[in-house]
Each structure stands twice: as structure tokens, then as C-alpha cells.
Amino acid sequence: MKVLVTGGAGYIGSHTVKELIKKGYEIIIFDNLSTGRKELVKGGQLIEGDLQSRESIKALFRSHSIQAVLHFAALMQVGESFLDPQKYYRHNLLTTLNLLEAMLEAGVKYFVFSSSAAVYGEPQYLPIDENHPLTPINPYGATKFMVERILEDYGRAYNLRYISLRYFNAAGADPDGQLGEMHEPETHLIPCLLLYWLGKKSDFQVFGNDFPTPDGTAIRDYIHVTDLARAHLLALEKLFSGGESQSLNLGSSRGYSVLEVIKTVEKVIGEKIKVKFGPRRPGDVPVLLASREKAQRELGWKPELSDLEFIISTAYKWHLSH
Numbered sequence: 001m002k003v004l005v006t007g008g009a010g011y012i013g014s015h016t017v018k019e020l021i022k023k024g025y026e027i028i029i030f031d032n033l034s035t036g037r038k039e040l041v042k043g044g045q046l047i048e049g050d051l052q053s054r055e056s057i058k059a060l061f062r063s064h065s066i067q068a069v070l071h072f073a074a075l076m077q078v079g080e081s082f083l084d085p086q087k088y089y090r091h092n093l094l095t096t097l098n099l100l101e102a103m104l105e106a107g108v109k110y111f112v113f114s115s116s117a118a119v120y121g122e123p124q125y126l127p128i129d130e131n132h133p134l135t136p137i138n139p140y141g142a143t144k145f146m147v148e149r150i151l152e153d154y155g156r157a158y159n160l161r162y163i164s165l166r167y168f169n170a171a172g173a174d175p176d177g178q179l180g181e182m183h184e185p186e187t188h189l190i191p192c193l194l195l196y197w198l199g200k201k202s203d204f205q206v207f208g209n210d211f212p213t214p215d216g217t218a219i220r221d222y223i224h225v226t227d228l229a230r231a232h233l234l235a236l237e238k239l240f241s242g243g244e245s246q247s248l249n250l251g252s253s254r255g256y257s258v259l260e261v262i263k264t265v266e267k268v269i270g271e272k273i274k275v276k277f278g279p280r281r282p283g284d285v286p287v288l289l290a291s292r293e294k295a296q297r298e299l300g301w302k303p304e305l306s307d308l309e310f311i312i313s314t315a316y317k318w319h320l321s322h
């Protein structure tokens, strides 16, 4: 089985490629290396190219017989999406439209999409299940919402079969130490703390300590990247075995505040980290927490590596060695 992984040289994509190869899939990675890294490509065939080019993605489908697509490639910085929404709408929508067009032309029917908890916007209840209203509050989340909508319509009209996976906070690194997070700039909490402690980041701020949470800092649902990767494999197999198109949350259903994360990082590194407190960022909500019941029911998936200390210890090992 040949599977195309767009963005397979990125953080979550590379971990997923590893799981797919273990299961015997043949992998083509299509990536423009804008945020991805060649060193995260440990297997599969890397084709450097940009999904913004309709022709190059069509040429790829003409020269390889691909059975399914996992689509990770996207721009994903919430803050930047507020400053330059045009960049986000153009990029995240056009790339996906080009990819879907090439797939349909080649008769490829199976699609797994990297969506996000950002499709939900302000939580109206917790934990958030898949029936929660979709009211994204930033342009990045809006692009994910719009792609999910496009998939619904394409599914109906062209018999495309898809699963949209709505990730909560991806974190941690490959337990074997081969892969990890290398965003530039890094904006995620755990790598930011570790990079600050290692002297590779000059500043670290906690954004807001006046949230209505027990310690005043925001609570998020962290999910180990290898747990996410395994869910992609299960989603793909669900589609191959005739499973329905749908959207599924991928989270641990356990929330940790920023201060709890800092304390656990301190425990793992064995030192105190001096942090500053700054104002809340626009659009940051107090608590995000996934209900993962549907993913468990539909895919038989549950997190196995998402204990916070384990997440942080894998990230720590990765950052020490890179």
C-alpha cells in the first residue's frame, strides 16, 4: 500500500511516517521543508515540492500509484494568522484544494486530515465532544473548519472518504529518540520551557495568571505525539475497512495548567526555572479539554504515552540531544 504524507518532514507527520513504516506501508512524503526538516525524514521517499503548485502535486499522482493521503502540511501559528490572515486562508485552503483535486483526478478516495481543537473556539461546555458547536475564534482555526466543511461536501459529491482528526496539544517526542519537535520559531509550551532552560531561547513568559482556573493559568490537554501518530494509522485502517467519514477528537481528556507543566518540567530536569508572567494572549481560553470517547469507540484508540511526566521526559531527551 502506498500512502502519501504531506508535511511528513514536520513534527507530527514524521512521527506518523515512523508508525506507518513499522506497519509495512510504503510512504511518499511531499514537503516543501518550510517548517519541516530533512533530518526528521527517517524513511519513505521524500519529494520536495509545494502544495501551492497544482501542477507538481498532480504530477506526483501521475507518477506514483497512491492509495491514500494523510494531509499534515499547513501553516499553524495562531498569532501569525491574526496578523496575516490572507497568508493563512490562501495557504491552508489552496494547498488542500489542490491536493483534493489531484486525488480525485487520480481516483484516490481515502483522506486523513490534520484538523485542530481550534475549530471549536470558546468552549461552551467541557470536556469538548465532537458535537460541540464549531465557532473558531482565530483565522488558523477558521481554515481548519473550512477544510472540514469542504471535505463534507466533497464526500457527498465525489464519494471521498475522510477522517478529520482534531488534535488538542501535541507534545513530547519519539520514545526511541529519533524524532522530536523542531518548530522555528517555537511557540509551544513544553519545548519553549526546555529551550529557555537550555539557553537557546532568551525569554520565557507565562501568558496570563488571572484565568478563572485553580492557579490562574490556562489549562490544556496534552497528547503525546506518538499517541497521535498511532491514531492516524487506525484512522487509515478504519477507512480501508469501509468506515464512515467523520471527525474525531484526539486528546488525553486530562488537563494541566501552565504552572503544573512548569513544575513537571522542573521535576524532570531537576532544577527550578525562573519564569515571568505576562498578559493573556488574544483568543486564549481558560480551559481546553477533549472528550476522547468517540475516538475510542470508532478507532479503538486511547492514549498510552500521554502521562505528562513521560511526555516531558521524551521532549527533554530530544532537546538535550539536538
Ligand SMILES: NC(=O)c1ccc[n+]([C@@H]2O[C@H](COP(=O)([O-])OP(=O)(O)OC[C@H]3O[C@@H](n4cnc5c(N)ncnc54)[C@H](O)[C@@H]3O)[C@@H](O)[C@H]2O)c1
Residues within 6 Å of the ligand: 006, 007, 008, 009, 010, 011, 012, 013, 030, 031, 032, 033, 034, 035, 036, 037, 049, 050, 051, 052, 071, 072, 073, 074, 075, 076, 095, 114, 115, 116, 117, 166, 167, 168, 169, 170, 171, 183
Ligand atoms: N502541533 C500541534 O500541536 C497541532 C495541533 C493541532 C493541529 N495541528 C496540525 O497538525 C499538522 C502538523 O503540525 P506539526 O506540528 O507537525 O507542524 P510542522 O510545521 O512541524 O509540519 C508541517 C509540515 O508541512 C510542510 N508544509 C507546509 N506547507 C507546505 C506546502 N505548501 N507544501 C508542502 N509542504 C508544506 C512543512 O515543511 C512541515 O514539514 C498541521 O496541519 C497543524 O495545523 C498541529
